[in-house]
Amino acid sequence: MDFLFDIFQNIADQFTNPKKRVFILYLFLSILIASGWLIFYKKKSLKDSFKFIFNPKVFFSKSAKSDYKVFFINQIFMLIISPHLLTQITIATALYFFFFEINFIEMGLFSYAPQYLIIGLFTTTHFIVDDFSKYIVHRWMHKWPFLWALHKVHHSATNLTPMTVFRTHPLEGLVFTLRSAIAQGITISTFVYLFGGGVDLYTILGANLFVFLFNVFGSNLRHSHIGIRYWKWLEYILISPAQHHLHHSVAKEHYNKNYGAALAIWDWVFGSLHHSEDTDNLTLGLGTKDDQKKHTLKELYTIPVIEFFGFFKKKFYLIFHRKKKEENKSEIYFKKSLQ
Amino acid sequence: MKKLHLKTKILASITCLSFGLTGLANAGAHSEDVYGPFPVTLKGYSGDCTNTVSYSGQIARHVQHDSLKAASTKGSYDNMNAYYVGADGDQAILAPSSKDDFQIKQTLVNEISSGKNLSGKTYKGTITAWPNNMTAPEVIDFWMMKAADNPKDVSVGLNYQQLLSKFIMGAVFYNQAVDNYLDEKMGADTKPNDKPYKDGACYTGKEHSWDEAFGYWGAAAHSLLLSAEDNYNVAKRKDLAAADANGDGVVDLKSEYVFAHAYYASSFDKGGKTSYMEDITRAFLDGRKLITSANGEKLSDAQRSELMGYVDVISTNWEKVIAESVFKYAGSTYKSLVALETVSNEDLSKEFSNYMKYWGELKGFSMALQVGKNNIGETATKLNRMIGFGPMLMDETQIVGIKGMMGSDGKFITSEYEMGKVYSMHDAKLHMLKIQKLMIDEFGVKARSKDMLADMADLASKIGSSDSAEND
Numbered sequence: 001m002d003f004l005f006d007i008f009q010n011i012a013d014q015f016t017n018p019k020k021r022v023f024i025l026y027l028f029l030s031i032l033i034a035s036g037w038l039i040f041y042k043k044k045s046l047k048d049s050f051k052f053i054f055n056p057k058v059f060f061s062k063s064a065k066s067d068y069k070v071f072f073i074n075q076i077f078m079l080i081i082s083p084h085l086l087t088q089i090t091i092a093t094a095l096y097f098f099f100f101e102i103n104f105i106e107m108g109l110f111s112y113a114p115q116y117l118i119i120g121l122f123t124t125t126h127f128i129v130d131d132f133s134k135y136i137v138h139r140w141m142h143k144w145p146f147l148w149a150l151h152k153v154h155h156s157a158t159n160l161t162p163m164t165v166f167r168t169h170p171l172e173g174l175v176f177t178l179r180s181a182i183a184q185g186i187t188i189s190t191f192v193y194l195f196g197g198g199v200d201l202y203t204i205l206g207a208n209l210f211v212f213l214f215n216v217f218g219s220n221l222r223h224s225h226i227g228i229r230y231w232k233w234l235e236y237i238l239i240s241p242a243q244h245h246l247h248h249s250v251a252k253e254h255y256n257k258n259y260g261a262a263l264a265i266w267d268w269v270f271g272s273l274h275h276s277e278d279t280d281n282l283t284l285g286l287g288t289k290d291d292q293k294k295h296t297l298k299e300l301y302t303i304p305v306i307e308f309f310g311f312f313k314k315k316f317y318l319i320f321h322r323k324k325k326e327e328n329k330s331e332i333y334f335k336k337s338l339q
Numbered sequence: 340m341k342k343l344h345l346k347t348k349i350l351a352s353i354t355c356l357s358f359g360l361t362g363l364a365n366a367g368a369h370s371e372d373v374y375g376p377f378p379v380t381l382k383g384y385s386g387d388c389t390n391t392v393s394y395s396g397q398i399a400r401h402v403q404h405d406s407l408k409a410a411s412t413k414g415s416y417d418n419m420n421a422y423y424v425g426a427d428g429d430q431a432i433l434a435p436s437s438k439d440d441f442q443i444k445q446t447l448v449n450e451i452s453s454g455k456n457l458s459g460k461t462y463k464g465t466i467t468a469w470p471n472n473m474t475a476p477e478v479i480d481f482w483m484m485k486a487a488d489n490p491k492d493v494s495v496g497l498n499y500q501q502l503l504s505k506f507i508m509g510a511v512f513y514n515q516a517v518d519n520y521l522d523e524k525m526g527a528d529t530k531p532n533d534k535p536y537k538d539g540a541c542y543t544g545k546e547h548s549w550d551e552a553f554g555y556w557g558a559a560a561h562s563l564l565l566s567a568e569d570n571y572n573v574a575k576r577k578d579l580a581a582a583d584a585n586g587d588g589v590v591d592l593k594s595e596y597v598f599a600h601a602y603y604a605s606s607f608d609k610g611g612k613t614s615y616m617e618d619i620t621r622a623f624l625d626g627r628k629l630i631t632s633a634n635g636e637k638l639s640d641a642q643r644s645e646l647m648g649y650v651d652v653i654s655t656n657w658e659k660v661i662a663e664s665v666f667k668y669a670g671s672t673y674k675s676l677v678a679l680e681t682v683s684n685e686d687l688s689k690e691f692s693n694y695m696k697y698w699g700e701l702k703g704f705s706m707a708l709q710v711g712k713n714n715i716g717e718t719a720t721k722l723n724r725m726i727g728f729g730p731m732l733m734d735e736t737q738i739v740g741i742k743g744m745m746g747s748d749g750k751f752i753t754s755e756y757e758m759g760k761v762y763s764m765h766d767a768k769l770h771m772l773k774i775q776k777l778m779i780d781e782f783g784v785k786a787r788s789k790d791m792l793a794d795m796a797d798l799a800s801k802i803g804s805s806d807s808a809e810n811d
Contacts, residue, residue: 019803021811074808081806088805092795093776100769126802134811154810165809173808180805188798197794201801208802222811261811 003079010075018205018212021165021219030162030220037228058225063159066295070153071166073301078173085177091185092192099193111196118195123202126187127210128263133183135266137175138259147175149307156294157223158285160248164223169304214262227279235275239264242276249279250287372563373584374553374624375594379541380635382533388541392627397554399452400460400511401598406433406448407457408504416487419503423479425456435596441576443596444589451593462510462518462710468702468723470741475510475710477749479503484751491695493688495738495756496730501699508599509661509707512555517654518712520552525643525650532630533637545630545638553627556657557598558620560584567608567616574602604660607786613663615656622652654712661708662782665722666775668701670789672730673771676764679733698730701774718781725770727761736760 014020015027031053038049058064100107110118141151150172157164168176191199202209221228221241230240239260247258257274260267267273285291293299375392407422410433421430430448437443445451462475469478485492486499524530530544540547561584562570572578573590574597582590590596597605604615626649633642675694682690705726709719729738736758743754762770772791778784787793799805 021809078806078808082804085806087799088802089796089799092799093792096792096795097769097773097776100765100772103765122798138811151810165811168808168810170808172810173806176808176810177806180807184799184802184805188795188802192794192798199794199798201798203801206801 006079007076010079011072014075019207021215022162023215026215027162027220029216030218030224033218033228034221034224034226037226053226055225058159059161061159062292062295063157064161064163066297066300067157067161067163067167069297070168070300071163073297074166074168074170074173077170081170081174085174086181088181088184088188091181092189095185095189096193099189104193107193108196110194111198113195113198115198115200118191118198119200119202122187122191122195122199123209125191126184126201127208129187130180130183131261131263132266133179134261135259135263135270137179138261139270139272141172141175142256142259146308146311147172149311150175150304152286153300153304155248156286156291156299157248158291158295160223160225160245160284162220162223165220167300169301171305171308210262219262227276227282229276229278232275235264236268236273237264238262239267240276242279243274245279245282245284246274246277248282248284250283250285250291370564372561372624374558374560374563374620374627377546377627377631380546380631380633381535381541381543382635384535384541386539386541391542391546392550392560393542393547394550394554395452395593396455397512397551398593398598399448399455400457400555401557402432402435402445402448402451402592403430403455403457404504404507404511404599405435406431407507408500409433411483411486411500411503412490414487414490416483419483419486420480423456423483424458425454432592435576435592438576441579441582442589444591445593457507457511460511460515461507462514464710466706466709467719468706468709468726468728470728470738473749475506479507479510481751481754485754491692493691493695495758496691496695496698496732497738498695498699501696502703505664505700505703506706509704510710512557512599513657513661513707514710516552516555517657518710520548520555521650521653522712524548525646527638527640527643531637532633533635543630543635545633546627549623549627549630552653553623555599556619556623556653557601558616558623559597559601560594562597562601562616562620563624567605567614570597570605570616571602571609573597574605600657600660603664604656607660607663607788610786610788613659613786615660615663619653619656619660622649622656625649626653658708658711658713659782659784661704661711662778663784663786663788664704665701665708666778666784666786666790667788668697668704669771669774669778670791671697672701673768673775673791674789676731676768676771694730698726702726705774715781718777721777722774725774729756731762731764731767732758735764 014022015024017023018025034053035046035049038044038052039046042049044052098104141147150169153169153172154164154167157167188199204212207215218228218241222239222244224241227242227245228240229235229242230238234240235243239258239262243258243264246254254274257272258264258267259272264273286294288294376390377392379388379391381391403422403425407419410418410422422433428449432443432446432448435443437446448455458476458479461479464474465472466475466478473481482499482503485497486503490500491498525545525548530536530548532543532545534544536542536544536547542550559565559570559573559582564584565573565581569578569581573582573595579588579590582595584595585591601616601620604619607613608616626646629642629646629649630638633639638646672694675690675697678690679687679694705722708722709715727737728740731737737760738756739759739761740757741751741754742757744752746752775787775791779787790796
């Protein structure tokens with residue numbers, strides 16, 4: 001009974017906590033932004049805009065329905081494993097001791113800096129480090145076949161809705177948790193070590209200022225059918241929703257582009273930036289013949305695990321086999337030399 | 340006439356009401372949550388005794404400890420030792436003593452219990468936390484001799500009052516309770532419940548063993564009726580109303596005062612994150628009720644196993660209370676080390692005195708942690724190495740050993756501390772932080788007073804949990 005209550009509370013938290021992406025206010029603001037885009041840029045009427053935004057074909061598509069299922073199942077999964085995961089505080093403490101031990105500059109060296117500066121610097125650094133680590137890990141998810149086996153679950157969405165953000169394989173969730181813990185652990189420990197007890201975070205409604213702004217300005221539209229584009233110059237700095245839609249596109253020219261979460265700078269610097277295009281006729285998904293069959297629980301949960309471990313099995317098999325071959329070879333040489 | 344009648348009626352009502360309220364108050368004081376009185380259950384007992392609860396010997400030892408602590412700054416070995424080894428005749432209670440608004444019933448140890456001492460009940464094992472393989476009584480004796488010369492020895496950084504007090508609480512009260520009364524004496528065939536504790540006693544073996552352990556714990560009999568704050572204020576002699584359970588205007592040390600680790604437990608609990616005082620005292624009370632319910636019969640296996648459940652609650656939480664203290668004073672010592680680097684010359688001696696006090700408490704509590712029922716093994720080694728034998732002085736030296744002449748009784752005739760450099764000031768600070776982490780990892784301390792790593796935990800919770808199954 002307690003467990004059921006916890007699940008319910010976790011789900012409710014996703015929509016009521018301003019630190020979460022799908023907080024109800026952010027969803028509402030996304031609708032406003034989408035309406036503005038459709039009315040003023042696409043020249044649709046208010047009625048048509050609403051019809052377009054709340055298109056049942058999108059929200060009740062096979063793809064969207066599987067998003068909802070994954071959302072519920074993952075909540076249960078995370079509730080069970082969360083207490084056993086490595087936390088940011090464990091990493092921060094270990095790093096803090098490490099800095100202390102190697103006498104990493106002088107502890108509290110900048111503790112006399114003005115408070116507003118420390119807080120501003122921490123808030124910005126935390127956002128940048130977090131965003132950069134997201135970029136790197138996302139790139140790995142595409143680059144490494146064993147990680148792609150998991151990340152495919154997210155890309156198998158053939159329609160994007162704000163709930164697609166939760167379309168994530170639980171094992172991938174573990175990778176993301178570790179990423180977040182490491183990113184936070186590094187920032188927290190470094191700042192507390194160098195700046196002492198004055199370190200704090202600028203927050204609005206409890207969320208990091210930048211995370212709040214990111215969400216207020218329509219982060220939920222990244223996974224949606226509203227292809228909002230930014231000015232070209234801005235798309236070098238911030239990823240527009242349309243840019244992220246391209247990331248989900250099946251077209252070859254869009255492969256391995258736009259990995260960024262909030263900032264486009266990383267894509268720009270590391271050569272994976274692709275400016276937005278009109279996304280009205282974009283096909284989303286994995287680009288296989290049977291993309292519509294990828295929405296079953298088996299495809300979303302079981303097959304990625306089989307592929308993930310299958311990859312290692314294959315690797316081990318190859319290594320083992322090669323070793324055997326080499327052993328056989330040396331045995332032949334040995335026998336020959338005896339003759 | 341009519342008016343008078345009404346007045347009489349009102350007066351009578353008030354009188355009745357006040358009697359009723361007093362009755363209620365008394366009923367409250369003897370509620371289910373008070374430790375005692377408990378009836379005689381011993382089969383075949385024919386004496387006059389009606390209440391089997393008796394732990395005055397333990398209270399006498401608490402008072403001897405408090406008095407020794409008070410005597411430790413007065414420069415007399417004999418005075419201190421009298422409280423440690425006990426004395427014939429009347430022995431004055433130096434602490435806790437009466438204050439204007441907090442009158443204490445007893446002024447002599449003998450009024451509580453006669454013929455008691457601390458030395459006979461001190462843990463006998465070797466203390467690895469102190470040089471020269473001394474036993475606990477030898478360490479205490481050594482410290483008393485040193486304290487008589489110089490109770491706060493700035494040249495080596497030792498505050499003997501803190502060392503003596505914090506270690507005695509562990510080596511006598513904690514050790515006796517968890518390693519003797521709640522351990523051996525809870526065995527199936529030791530001090531059985533169908534026999535008197537000793538010939539002629541009205542209490543059974545198990546009843547009295549349990550009461551003795553409760554006595555060492557140090558809670559007042561009515562502590563469960565009080566909040567953590569109230570219990571704390573009783574120990575601080577600040578709240579007569581909370582202490583005076585029977586309403587006689589004075590505090591009876593035998594049942595109405597809060598001593599030793601029970602006081603520390605309430606000090607942590609008043610922060611709201613823990614409930615050590617409540618948990619331990621309730622486990623004692625529930626255990627006693629269980630023993631009483633056996634009605635003078637030998638405890639069945641089921642009863643004994645239930646009782647061992649209470650023992651577990653008591654031992655685990657008691658250990659945590661000491662670990663919380665180690666945590667707290669590691670934090671204070673750290674803060675003091677940081678302060679010493681920047682403090683102005685006029686405040687230096689004051690800050691150094693604080694540093695000695697905190698380090699003394701840390702050392703004493705850390706030594707107490709090592710004399711419980713469990714061998715804490717590697718944790719003890721880590722603690723002893725990180726804390727050292729003495730605090731690091733400003734020239735980065737600290738006590739590394741003791742040299743001198745030792746008599747055949749194991750006592751030093753002459754002694755001198757050897758000083759040496761083992762690690763840097765920087766390491767000394769790091770050690771304090773590591774000790775805090777060790778207490779979290781090994782004992783799961785929750786109150787975490789003076790948490791030096793709290794800044795990081797606060798930031799982490801502000802940012803929010805790191806677990807996420809989301810694809811941005």
